[in-house]
Amino acid sequence: MSLDHILLGMLRQPSTGYELGRQFSERAQHFWFAERSQIYPALKRMRDRGWLESWEEPSERGPTRKVYETTAEGREHLVEWLRDGPHIGNVRLGFVAQTFFLGELDDYPESLSQVRKMRATWESELAPLEFTQRMMREEHGEDSELDRELFHAHAALRMGLHSLRARIAWCDETIERMEKRIRAAELEPVGTEG
Amino acid sequence: MSLDHILLGMLRQPSTGYELGRQFSERAQHFWFAERSQIYPALKRMRDRGWLESWEEPSERGPTRKVYETTAEGREHLVEWLRDGPHIGNVRLGFVAQTFFLGELDDYPESLSQVRKMRATWESELAPLEFTQRMMREEHGEDSELDRELFHAHAALRMGLHSLRARIAWCDETIERMEKRIRAAELEPVGTEG
DNA sequence: GGACACATGTAACAAGTTACATGATTGG
DNA sequence: CCAATCATGTAACTTGTTACATGTGTCC
Numbered sequence: 001m002s003l004d005h006i007l008l009g010m011l012r013q014p015s016t017g018y019e020l021g022r023q024f025s026e027r028a029q030h031f032w033f034a035e036r037s038q039i040y041p042a043l044k045r046m047r048d049r050g051w052l053e054s055w056e057e058p059s060e061r062g063p064t065r066k067v068y069e070t071t072a073e074g075r076e077h078l079v080e081w082l083r084d085g086p087h088i089g090n091v092r093l094g095f096v097a098q099t100f101f102l103g104e105l106d107d108y109p110e111s112l113s114q115v116r117k118m119r120a121t122w123e124s125e126l127a128p129l130e131f132t133q134r135m136m137r138e139e140h141g142e143d144s145e146l147d148r149e150l151f152h153a154h155a156a157l158r159m160g161l162h163s164l165r166a167r168i169a170w171c172d173e174t175i176e177r178m179e180k181r182i183r184a185a186e187l188e189p190v191g192t193e194g
Numbered sequence: 195m196s197l198d199h200i201l202l203g204m205l206r207q208p209s210t211g212y213e214l215g216r217q218f219s220e221r222a223q224h225f226w227f228a229e230r231s232q233i234y235p236a237l238k239r240m241r242d243r244g245w246l247e248s249w250e251e252p253s254e255r256g257p258t259r260k261v262y263e264t265t266a267e268g269r270e271h272l273v274e275w276l277r278d279g280p281h282i283g284n285v286r287l288g289f290v291a292q293t294f295f296l297g298e299l300d301d302y303p304e305s306l307s308q309v310r311k312m313r314a315t316w317e318s319e320l321a322p323l324e325f326t327q328r329m330m331r332e333e334h335g336e337d338s339e340l341d342r343e344l345f346h347a348h349a350a351l352r353m354g355l356h357s358l359r360a361r362i363a364w365c366d367e368t369i370e371r372m373e374k375r376i377r378a379a380e381l382e383p384v385g386t387e388g
Numbered sequence: 389g390g391a392c393a394c395a396t397g398t399a400a401c402a403a404g405t406t407a408c409a410t411g412a413t414t415g416g
Numbered sequence: 417c418c419a420a421t422c423a424t425g426t427a428a429c430t431t432g433t434t435a436c437a438t439g440t441g442t443c444c
Contacts, residue, residue: 001431002288009295018395031290038432040397062394063440075298082299086312087288090404094196094281096225096353101203103346104269105276111346118280143371144378151375152297152305159290159364166360170353177337181345184338195403212423232404234425256422257412284432 002087003034003042008051008078014069017043027132030125030160043068051077099174108185112178119171126164133157196281197228197236202245202272208263211237224319224354237262245271293368302379306372313365320358327351 006028010020020043021036034042046052051074059065070078081087095118102111136154140146146154200222204214214237215230228236240246245268253259264272275281289312296305330348334340340348 002286002291003431006288006291006295009291009298012298016395017397028291029285031285031287031294033284033286035433036395037397037399037434044397059394059440061441063396063438065395078295078298082292082296083304086292086308086315088312088315089286089288090227091223091225092196092227092283092286093225093353094200094283096350097196097200097203097222098276098280099353100225100347100350101200101272102276103343104203104206104272106342108342110277114280118282121280121282144374148300148302149297151371153294155368155371156290156294158367159287159293159361162360162364163357166356167353170356173352174349177345177349180338197403210423211425229405230423231406231425231427238425253412253422255413257410257424259423 002032002089003038004046004051005078005081006032006034007039007042007046008070008074008081011052011068011070011074014067016065016067018065030129030164031156046074050074108178108182112175112182115171115174115178119168119175122164122167122171126161126168129157129160129164133161196226196283197232198240198245199272199275200226200228201233201236201240202264202268202275205246205262205264205268208261210259210261212259224323224358225350240268244268302372302376306369306376309365309368309372313362313369316358316361316365320355320362323351323354323358327355 007020010023010028015023017036017040021034021039024033024039043052043054047054047068050071052068053071054066054068057065057067098114102114105111133154136146136150136157140150143151143154201214204217204222209217211230211234215228215233218227218233237246237248241248241262244265246262247265248260248262251259251261292308296308299305327348330340330344330351334344337345337348
């Protein structure tokens, strides 16, 4: 299970289920997401298996927190997963499927509007990644000056940027083509599409 | 559920569970995948709901095939899903997570080898997409000459190409940076990493 | 007192994976 | 006869989602 290993990775610093949940929303949304209702049982399961240990701490504001930390055994499982080759699992991109079948609608303006929405979504996802990259550069200097951990975090961030920019570029290309088709249809008499 | 709608989309032409399974492996692998053990019950469920109808046909080679076709009601559900805005669902990219945590390993050559494997995988996924694009161009001519259905199929294909090329570009960038670090470490005395 | 963020969890359900069962037909 | 491909499916399990329950502490 990937989630377990991702949680192990995030638990390099001891943390709580609540906090890990927020990290998924705020920092990891471009490559993974998990609901807290999935995180809490996962942490419990891993503790029962001996991959984590936990203790309680009073919260500064709110009820008692349950803090988890990886054990040596947990770390072993993380390392094993990392060494076990890249897990390029089954991709599921509903929006590509949707684009594929959008021809069914016989409605270019509708197709166009959908692609514009996609663009807006990804544009807004891009901003926080670019912000993080800028922060990293300001705080830690040039790429070659990053320590090992930050270097890898930076690499993952770059993948997010590459992916999002590629999607936005696709949107721009597709929007242009759709607009061209809509203009062509407006100039032509009805029923002679070609 | 997205799978249902994707199957509805694929069933513009009547088809069987077996054939749809092959289509996922051969044509849709860059944006969706489903096992046949998931497809068969899904088709049955949709038929029970009235979205599909089915009949049996003798196979040219092998046992009797069960052919499914969308009903008017099924088509309505597809259209509804298509009009319901782009479904930019939760992305799950295990390999980005892995890259993120690869720093744990303290082993740049291992990190490098993993990124090289990713590159090889995506490079090999790129080939069939490029082939399909070339075929489309040869058989149907320029982009502006594609009919509505092919235009959208082509757009989906382009998304696959953009995404894969972005991933490969990321690999190249990352491989170069990792190689630089490995070279730097070789020239330096042990324990003075900076 | 009410809204909000903090904090942990359970239950019911939906979706997806792995392993297996069954059997026809073709080609070597 | 054996392996491969065609063809449909079930069972057991894992993973992920949605909805809900419960309660604390802070600020207005």
